[in-house]
Amino acid sequence: MQSLKIYNTLSREKEVFQPLHPPHVGLYVCGPTVYNYVHLGNVRTFLTFDTLVRYLRHSGYKVRYVRNITDVGHLTGDSDEGEDKIGRMARLEQIEPMEIVHRYTDDFHKVLEQFNILPPSIEPTATGHIVEQIEAVKTLLDKNLAYESNGSVYFDIERYNQQHKDYGKLSGRILEDLLTETRDLDGIGEKKSPLDFAIWKKAAPDHLMRWPSPWGSGFPGWHLECTCMSTKYLGKQFDIHGGGMDLKFPHHECEIAQGTGLNEVSPVKYWMHSNMLTVNGQKMSKSLGNSFLPNELFAGSHHLLEQAYSPMTVRFFMLQSQYRSTLDFSNEALKAAQKGYKRLINGLRLIRDMEFMADETIAVDVKQVEEVEKAIEGAYEGMNDDLNTAVAIAHLFALLKKINQLYMLQVKPAQLGEEVFNKLKTTYMTFLADILGLEEERNQAFEPLIDGLLDLYRDFKTQKQYDKVDQVRSVFKQNGLVIKDLKHKIDWAYEE
Numbered sequence: 001m002q003s004l005k006i007y008n009t010l011s012r013e014k015e016v017f018q019p020l021h022p023p024h025v026g027l028y029v030c031g032p033t034v035y036n037y038v039h040l041g042n043v044r045t046f047l048t049f050d051t052l053v054r055y056l057r058h059s060g061y062k063v064r065y066v067r068n069i070t071d072v073g074h075l076t077g078d079s080d081e082g083e084d085k086i087g088r089m090a091r092l093e094q095i096e097p098m099e100i101v102h103r104y105t106d107d108f109h110k111v112l113e114q115f116n117i118l119p120p121s122i123e124p125t126a127t128g129h130i131v132e133q134i135e136a137v138k139t140l141l142d143k144n145l146a147y148e149s150n151g152s153v154y155f156d157i158e159r160y161n162q163q164h165k166d167y168g169k170l171s172g173r174i175l176e177d178l179l180t181e182t183r184d185l186d187g188i189g190e191k192k193s194p195l196d197f198a199i200w201k202k203a204a205p206d207h208l209m210r211w212p213s214p215w216g217s218g219f220p221g222w223h224l225e226c227t228c229m230s231t232k233y234l235g236k237q238f239d240i241h242g243g244g245m246d247l248k249f250p251h252h253e254c255e256i257a258q259g260t261g262l263n264e265v266s267p268v269k270y271w272m273h274s275n276m277l278t279v280n281g282q283k284m285s286k287s288l289g290n291s292f293l294p295n296e297l298f299a300g301s302h303h304l305l306e307q308a309y310s311p312m313t314v315r316f317f318m319l320q321s322q323y324r325s326t327l328d329f330s331n332e333a334l335k336a337a338q339k340g341y342k343r344l345i346n347g348l349r350l351i352r353d354m355e356f357m358a359d360e361t362i363a364v365d366v367k368q369v370e371e372v373e374k375a376i377e378g379a380y381e382g383m384n385d386d387l388n389t390a391v392a393i394a395h396l397f398a399l400l401k402k403i404n405q406l407y408m409l410q411v412k413p414a415q416l417g418e419e420v421f422n423k424l425k426t427t428y429m430t431f432l433a434d435i436l437g438l439e440e441e442r443n444q445a446f447e448p449l450i451d452g453l454l455d456l457y458r459d460f461k462t463q464k465q466y467d468k469v470d471q472v473r474s475v476f477k478q479n480g481l482v483i484k485d486l487k488h489k490i491d492w493a494y495e496e
């Protein structure tokens, strides 16, 4: 089996994944700024890294997954201007900033759980690491890579680049060009250069979130928290750093500069960036007014939605495209995803209950075996090729076809042989549940009634009471299920 390749934003190539200290893998993902409800675009990014963690663990790695909560320092404006996003909400609602933080952190957790996104191993907060951030600012000042100006401290990009000559390496930006582009801008104010960024910011008199520091009362710059928390929990250099594509510059570029400046080593081996969820080709974002919340999706209550969609339908919809391509939201795509998800889950219900049956009279069929083995290999090849879940899913559908043939008695387990039959069963179940995180969305209220209703259905059929037969069918339909009237048995499935 081939090994996992991941696209490294830093080298702009797919590279064979070789962790620094196998079997351990250190993964850091930038978490949300908890000042409003998580929208579906945010979910896509966290789902990407959930799939990565699941696949790494499935491949035998021991992953320490750190995903932070930004609860201070993310300002509303660019260039270190504007209000703290959380502070602003607290001011508007006249409540404590930490009430804002709690409300939206709780929502974030709840939403991710609904989508079956696993919690990280550590979820540190920026406000919980003020001491580390102050220490980092001191070190950068000592190293002459930062300067104090009117109670704030700025990272000195030009001096950093003189020493390390790599500023812009992640985003492909060249410092000279950036300087030319920004030279004419006025309002540099306290900064030596408009590219310099705050690592500590003086708090204005009415600023809510503030801490004492050697430079007066203030708060840390947004980029610094991720450097300090990733170093603390994963070391000066670690394996994978992830986030949405929009964080590549300046956030991640600044993290590289800070980390390298502090520790004399480039902090991250593989940088991974997940692409955006778009609506009519435009990035989904709260500020553009084209975002919707998961709850609106589950209820179908947003004007862009033609119906309600379940969490697993949405999860499947997102997994159907590779994480580096943009994914455009549309009702058609979601309806197709609903069908696809239901088909896969129907297959899961079937294979879960199937056991190998030996039959001396049936020979192993090479063609059948090859079909199964090719599909299994293809599913792994897809995942190993930079987590191409789209390809993996296509091969799961090939396995599903075989499962359906087994169920319809068109193919006998003995034709596959015991080993291949069991491989088909475990691969299908493991891929769905463990790797793709797709769960069966059960109809809890209706399930206890199913067996009794199927008995009635059989009786009505025997008695040729066809109007009653139809009635039972329609009760199933109302509950999202169908009755399968097969030659060899009467069964039910989710309506596709």
Ligand code: AMP
Pocket (backbone or CB within 6 Å): 030, 031, 032, 033, 034, 040, 041, 042, 043, 044, 045, 243, 244, 245, 246, 247, 274, 275, 276, 277, 278, 283, 284, 285
């Ligand atoms: P924020 O709370 O805005 O910092 O965003 C949290 C995460 O969601 C970041 O990694 C962003 O890159 C990501 N994100 C924001 N909007 C989208 C979108 N439309 N599609 C995918 N990811 C997004």
Ligand code: ZN
Pocket (backbone or CB within 6 Å): 029, 030, 031, 226, 251
């Ligand atoms: Zn970050």
